[in-house]
Amino acid sequence: MENKSYTKHFIFLSVLLITLFFLNISFGSVSIPFKDIFSSIFGGNVAKDSWETIIINFRIPKAITAILVGSGLSICGLLMQTLFKNPLAGPFVLGISSGASLGVALLILGSSIFGGFFLTDTLSNWSLPIAASLGSFLVLLAVIIAANKVRNTMSILIIGLMFGSLTASIISVLAYFSEAAQIQQYLFWSFGSLGNLSWNEISVFAIIYTFGILSTIAVIKPLNSLLLGENYAKSLGINIKKSRNVILLITSVLTGVITAFSGPIAFVGLAVPHIAKMLFFSSNHKILIPAVAIIGAIVLLICDGIAQLPTSEFTLPINAITSLFGAPIVIWLLVRKKRIFV
Amino acid sequence: MKENKHIILKTENLSIGYQHKKTPKIVASNINLDIEKGKLVTVLGKNGIGKSTLLRTLSKVQQPISGNVYINQKKIEKLTEQQLSKQLSLVLTERLPESQLTVYELIALGRQPYTNWIDTLSKKDIEKIETAIAQTEIKHLKNKRFYELSDGQLQRVLIARALAQDTEIIILDEPTAHLDMHQTIKIFSLLKQLVLQTKKTIIISTHEINLAIQLADEIILLTEKTFFTGKPSELIANNAFDILFPKNLVNFNKTLQQFVINKN
Numbered sequence: 001m002e003n004k005s006y007t008k009h010f011i012f013l014s015v016l017l018i019t020l021f022f023l024n025i026s027f028g029s030v031s032i033p034f035k036d037i038f039s040s041i042f043g044g045n046v047a048k049d050s051w052e053t054i055i056i057n058f059r060i061p062k063a064i065t066a067i068l069v070g071s072g073l074s075i076c077g078l079l080m081q082t083l084f085k086n087p088l089a090g091p092f093v094l095g096i097s098s099g100a101s102l103g104v105a106l107l108i109l110g111s112s113i114f115g116g117f118f119l120t121d122t123l124s125n126w127s128l129p130i131a132a133s134l135g136s137f138l139v140l141l142a143v144i145i146a147a148n149k150v151r152n153t154m155s156i157l158i159i160g161l162m163f164g165s166l167t168a169s170i171i172s173v174l175a176y177f178s179e180a181a182q183i184q185q186y187l188f189w190s191f192g193s194l195g196n197l198s199w200n201e202i203s204v205f206a207i208i209y210t211f212g213i214l215s216t217i218a219v220i221k222p223l224n225s226l227l228l229g230e231n232y233a234k235s236l237g238i239n240i241k242k243s244r245n246v247i248l249l250i251t252s253v254l255t256g257v258i259t260a261f262s263g264p265i266a267f268v269g270l271a272v273p274h275i276a277k278m279l280f281f282s283s284n285h286k287i288l289i290p291a292v293a294i295i296g297a298i299v300l301l302i303c304d305g306i307a308q309l310p311t312s313e314f315t316l317p318i319n320a321i322t323s324l325f326g327a328p329i330v331i332w333l334l335v336r337k338k339r340i341f342v
Numbered sequence: 343m344k345e346n347k348h349i350i351l352k353t354e355n356l357s358i359g360y361q362h363k364k365t366p367k368i369v370a371s372n373i374n375l376d377i378e379k380g381k382l383v384t385v386l387g388k389n390g391i392g393k394s395t396l397l398r399t400l401s402k403v404q405q406p407i408s409g410n411v412y413i414n415q416k417k418i419e420k421l422t423e424q425q426l427s428k429q430l431s432l433v434l435t436e437r438l439p440e441s442q443l444t445v446y447e448l449i450a451l452g453r454q455p456y457t458n459w460i461d462t463l464s465k466k467d468i469e470k471i472e473t474a475i476a477q478t479e480i481k482h483l484k485n486k487r488f489y490e491l492s493d494g495q496l497q498r499v500l501i502a503r504a505l506a507q508d509t510e511i512i513i514l515d516e517p518t519a520h521l522d523m524h525q526t527i528k529i530f531s532l533l534k535q536l537v538l539q540t541k542k543t544i545i546i547s548t549h550e551i552n553l554a555i556q557l558a559d560e561i562i563l564l565t566e567k568t569f570f571t572g573k574p575s576e577l578i579a580n581n582a583f584d585i586l587f588p589k590n591l592v593n594f595n596k597t598l599q600q601f602v603i604n605k606n
Contacts (some may be wrong), residue, residue, distance in 0.1 A: 085439040221461045225454055227441045231403055231434055236454040236507070237427030283441035286461070341442050 006287055009280060013294045017067075020301040024066065025059045027305060029313040058195065061202050063301065065194045068202075068209050069262045070272075070300025071293035075216055076251045077269030078276075078292045082223050082285070083247050084153050087340045090270035091255040094143055094156075094248075095163030096136045100259035101190065102167040103135020104128060108186045109174040128189070129201075129260035136256030139163050144248055148241070153230070191317030192263035194304055205261055212254040216289060219246055223285040265300075265319055267326040272296045277341050278333055299326065350510060350543050351377040351400065356409035358392060358399045366407045369395050370564060373409070375571060377560070379510065380541040382534055384554040387564030388587060393547035394435075394515055396564070400545070401432055401513050413511070427455040431507035433500045433514040438488065445483045445491070445499050449474055452506030474505035477536065494525035501532065505540075514546040526550060530557055551583075552600045574599075 026037050032051045040046045040055040073091060080089035091097055107127060146159045175183050197205070222243035225233040234240050258265070276291040277283065300318075303325060307316045334340055357371035369392035377383055385393045398404040400411055402418050411418040413429050421429075431452065443451075452474070453467040463471075475481055478498045488496060497517055504512045514533075518526040533544050534557045548554060554561055555574040563570040563582050570582040577583060583594035583601070595602045 087440075218459065221454060221457070221459065224461060225451055227443055228438055228448070228451060229434075229436060231436065232432065232451075234403070234423055235401065235427060235430070235432045236451065237422075237424040238454070239423055277442060281442060283443050284447060339440075341440050 006280060006282075006291075010290065010294070013291070013298065017294055017298050017301070020298055020305070021063055021067070024063045024301050024305055025055060027308055028054070028059060029308075030054055057199075061197050061199060062195045062304070064202055065197050065205070065262060066300040066304045067297040068205055069194060069258050069265060070268060070296040070298070072209055072212065072254045072258050072296070073265060073269040074272035074276075074292045074296025074299075075213070075289060076254050077271075078273040078285075078288060079216065079219075079223070079247050079251050080269075081273055082226055083244065084157050085226075085229070086154070086157060087274070088270070089157060091251060092164070092264075092266065092269065094160035094251065095139050095167065096143070096160075096252045096255045097259050097264045098164040098167040099139025100132035100136040100256055101264055102139075102170060103131035103133070104189055104260075105171040105174050105186055106135070107131040108189070109171070109178040109182050111182065129257070132260030133256045135167075136252055136259060139167065140248065140252035140256070143252075144245060147244060147248065189263050190319070192265045192319035192322075194262055194300075194318055195315070197261060201261065205257060208253065208257045212250050212257075213293070215246065215250045219243060219250070220285045220289065223247070227283055263319060265322055267322045267330075268296060268299060271326050271330040272299055274330060274333065274340065275299075283341060347376075348379040349376045350379040350414060351375070351545075352412040352415075353400070354410045354412070356399065356411060357407040358395045358404075359407050360395075361405075361407075368407055370569065371407075371409075373569060375562065377543060377545065379543055380537060381543055381559040382537045382557060383543065383545045383560045383562065384558040385545065385547040385562045385564065386549075386551055386554055386586070391564045391566070393564060396562075397513050397515050397545065397547055401430055402426060403432075424455060427507070427509075429509050430511045430513065431504040431509040433497075433504050433512070433517055435515045435519060440489065443488055445480065445486050445488055446471070446475075448488050448499060449503045449506050452503040452508075455507065470508055471506050474502040477505060477539070478502040478532065493520045494522075494528070497521065497525075497529055498532070501529075501536075505536070509542075511543045511545065514544065516547050516549070518548060518550060527553065533557075551586075555599055 022037070026032065026034060030051070032055065036046045036051050037055060038044070040052040041060070046052040076091040077089070080091060080094065081087055083089070142163060143156065143160055147156045150156060150159070175186070222233065222238045225236045225238050230240055272295050273288070273292050276288055276295050279295070280287055280291050282288060300322070303321045304318060306325060307318050307321045309316060353373050353375045356373040357368050358373065359366055359368040359370070373396070385396060387393050395404065399406050413421070418426065449471050450463060450467070453463060453470065454461065456467060457463060475484060478501055480495065480498050480502060483491065483495055483499065488499060491499065501514070501517070518529050521529065530550065530553050533546065536542060537544050537559070555578070558574055560571065561574055561577055563577060563586065565585050570577055570580065572580070578596060578599060586594070590604070592601045592603055594600070
């Protein structure tokens with residue numbers, strides 16, 4: 001396929017991404033001069049030791065998390081939209097995020113109901129991610145089994161929605177019987193947070209993320225032929241069942257890991273693919289996948305910057321910001337363009 | 343002297359239909375076809391008689407109830423999707439999902455059976471795409487998005503995509519369904535011309551009986567009880583068209599070679 005004039009777009013977006021990365025690091029409750037930020041990154045002399053600690057152990061991990069979460073969720077959204085031929089699809093719609101929430105809810109809320117069966121006070125760094133991944137994986141398993149039984153992708157979408165509301169109602173029941181402290185803890189997780197990740201966790205996150213992105217590149221060909229619908233894709237030599245399962249697996253692993261580490265972050269997965277499709281005026285996944293990844297990272301860096309309320313010591317929940325600022329932008333884009341694409 | 347026919351598509355005791363709650367609903371059975379290379383074959387029959395089902399079964403979109411389909415003497419069920427995609431291409435009636443694909447990109451997708459894992463177009467791929475564009479005379483549409491096209495233009499683009507796939511057989515399901523008379527004739531003459539130029543076998547289902555009689559090399563006529571195959575002249579001689587529709591409204595006129603409405 002001809003991919004001529006997109007180089008300029010990509011250069012501009014990459015420069016923007018790098019700029020935002022440094023801006024993101026330089027803002028926070030403690031103001032640190034630019035000079036010291038650069039020297040702590042590139043190994044020069046920093047005026048205060050505490051500054052270096054803040055940069056290396058808090059701000060850079062957070063900015064990297066924002067990039068991984070933003071690009072990962074956006075790619076999941078793109079894959080879902082193409083697979084389901086539905087512009088409203090996204091990682092949330094399949095119920096995979098809800099599955100992760102269910103896992104976390106069982107861990108936090110369930111502990112007060114079922115007594116000491118689950119660890120309560122010692123919620124280690126790892127129990128949340130593991131619970132979330134297990135939850136999303138179980139829902140995914142159910143969706144894949146259903147996907148192989150029904151041939152119609154629209155039905156799979158509805159089955160995903162049903163799983164979503166099922167898990168939501170289980171969470172409500174759990175919350176009803178839980179103590180206030182646990183509910184609060186769960187609520188805080190559901191606000192989403194990009195901070196709090198150690199370098200150790202980030203490296204696990206990055207490894208799984210890289211695996212997901214590399215697999216995505218391998219399904220570019222089936223994704224492009226799916227733009228013609230499943231019958232045409234099949235007639236072009238694509239093994240539909242296999243491609244569909246691979247795409248579902250990538251999405252669930254990425255969404256599961258992201259939700260586990262950062263909480264359920266709404267809007268990004270649905271909206272960023274549409275922003276990319278409008279900016280690039282293309283449906284070719286060879287162009288859209290890198291575009292969506294970069295724009296997703298940019299969007300989340302911006303949202304995180306707003307959430308930090310520069311120079312204030314409060315941080316707003318990231319989940320609220322992504323919806324608060326993102327939803328109106330998408331509405332405006334769609335109203336203006338009047339046409340929405342798979 | 344024995345005639346040396348190249349049978350490209352063959353069916354053997356084929357029964358077509360749908361699996362409906364474990365009991366098969368058979369639409370037509372005992373279909374034995376021998377389709378030669380380089381022919382324009384039209385499948386005729388009234389609505390709901392099973393034209394699409396037949397084409398879907400021939401192209402492995404749908405499983406037969408029983409019997410076999412052979413392409414170049416190979417059982418179609420034994421072929422992988424990849425192998426089949428190099429021998430048979432499709433133009434379907436279904437609407438394409440709304441995307442921003444350009445006409446060129448859409449036609450280029452026809453090269454997928456031949457491209458590498460990341461779908462890079464080789465020099466040969468680009469040549470085949472350009473040839474397909476030239477054959478269907480749609481060069482001026484190349485950079486348009488496919489949703490900007492009229493029905494007739496889109497049909498030519500889909501035919502170009504099938505041509506780019508470079509298969510010996512092309513199957514088209516009602517390619518002229520939404521077209522006016524002029525566009526319909528243009529598509530038919532394009533298909534006829536492609537058969538003559540490229541020696542491909544083109545199989546289409548259609549309701550355009552008059553055009554089929556004039557242009558087709560072979561007609562497969564599906565009726566409720568049985569089916570007929572043969573050259574248009576043979577079917578006319580056998581009075582095959584007489585049982586196509588109930589006789590009270592229209593009749594086939596042999597001398598005019600077309601259906602005529604009963605006056606009074």
